[in-house]
Amino acid sequence: MIAEELKKLIDNKTKPIGALGMLEALASQIGSILGTTTPQLLNPHLVVFAADHGIAMEGVSAFPQEVTRQMVLNFLNGGAAINVFCRQHDIHLQVVDAGVNYDFERNLPLGDGKIAKGTASFLQGPAMTSEQAEQCLLNGKAVVDVIAAKGCNVIGFGEMGIGNTSSAAVLMSKLCGLPIADCIGRGTGLNDEQLLRKQAILEQAVANYTGTANVFELMAYFGGFELLEMTGAMLAAAEKNMVVLVDGFIATAAFLCASRIDPEIKHKAVFCHESNEKGHRLLLAQLDAKPLLGLGLRLGEGTGCALAYPLLKSAVNFLNEMASFESASITNKS
Template sequence: MLADELQHKIDFKTKPLGALGHLEYLAHQIGMVQNTVSPELSNPHMVVFAADHGIAASGVSAYPQEVTYQMVMNFLGGGAAINVFCRQHNIAIKIVDAGVNFDFPAGLELMDKKVRKSSRNILEEPAMTSEEYRQALENGKSVVSEIAKTGCNIMGFGEMGIGNTSASSLMMSRLFDLPIVSCIGRGTGLNDTQLLHKIRILSEAIEKYPHIETADEIAETFGGLEIVQMMGAMKEAYDQNMLIMVDGFIASIAVAAVWKKDPQILNNCIFCHVSDENAHQTLLELLGQKALLNLNLRLGEGTGCALAYPLIQSAVNFLNEMSSFEDAHVSNKE
């Protein structure tokens, strides 16, 4: 069996059993996904989905809504953290307008997948209609389908959207039947007064929709357009048998919503870091996952994926290039 062959190859490298820790698990996972004892990473990509959120008008973020489009312009100019880290590790980057409340000028290196300008304010109505939800899923799928043509077999997913930790907290509460207060964090850096306001607003929002149950209903009602497009993209990446690098809290919520419908997606997921957002560690535990890094990041953008990518490459490299005891004529443990 392939699983046994991979484990044998890992165990008989010139090291004590288990000495490379989580890298050994990662190498085994990647080999299983690619159905080979000699896996490889090809043309890595980072996709950053951007959209605005109607609930941002209720003061749930420390930053105004216009920061979303301003940061998209920063991404396109190459000046954001995710640009720096992708350049460092030779990861191609694509920026997607999933629903930014702004008219971008023509001629930008921007994937235009805008469904509408911003999701609706959840305090007043569901974030999107059923048709908008279906379109967002399809748009996310199309992004990955296009990139897959380049031979990419590993893809990271990031996001930008003022208000999206609020949408994610609401989704987590309903997906896992948890009290909303246990799913809320400081997002972009709220102070204590702002955090109490966020808790009050989100408590009011979740009480407005008592009867939604399925993952699709939850994402349609509470999610953002960038979160839903990420869901569609992740599902397509899984269907294309890519490795899926998952960033922080918001990207993990997108995975969780897909997982509710298709649990096998976790086989392809590499959770790159545990963020400083309050509920992310709980979410990882609910999904039965362990993150590669813990750097107290809370930026989003896919930064955790870009930082973790060299470790993922190292897992592949040791499996392919490190000598076995037999090859190196090194005595193994008795």
């Protein structure tokens, strides 16, 4: 069994057992995902899915909806934080329009996964149709299929969408059986009054919901196009035995949905950081996930994935390059 082989290799490195802490578990996990005791991280990619949300028009965000398309253009121009970090760590960045409320020029280097120009507000009805939800999952899978064909075996996911913390919070609330108050945060920077308004709106939306607890129905009713495309992408990456990098609150909510569809995805996922969004720590606890970093981030975009990626490289490198007690002629403890 490869997990046993990896444990033996790691324990026999020139160090006390467990001395590299979480890096040891990370090295073992990566080796298990890739099916080898000498894993290599190949052609790393990060995909940012972008879309608009009808719920944003209800006053749940500190920023107006047009910021979504403005930030997409910023990504394409190389000016966002995720651009900086991906350049720094040689990660290929791809931006996908999953449903931005804007018609982008056709000659832009922008992936086309557009379902519609934003979801409907889920305050009084579903954000999207079941057909649109299904298409989101297929679109996410298609993105990963193309990337995997390029030899990529490690992939992270980010998002951009004004209002998407609301979708994530409601999905967390419904799927985990938690009150909205425990799941929401300040998002893009709400003040106390705005936060109370956000809570009241989302509690009313949940009260108006008369559907079932089925994950597909919940995703269609409360989800965002970018969140669901990310869910489909995560499922596809896990199916291909790629290392799946999970970013912050929105990405973890997408992962929560994916895990309800395929519980085995947990073994393929690396949780990159614990964000400063209030519900993220609780959501990570619900998933029994141990994040690599705790930097107080709350930006999204996949920034936590890019920042954590060097730790994955370190884990792989110590596994492949660090001497054993035998090869270094060092006496092991009795």
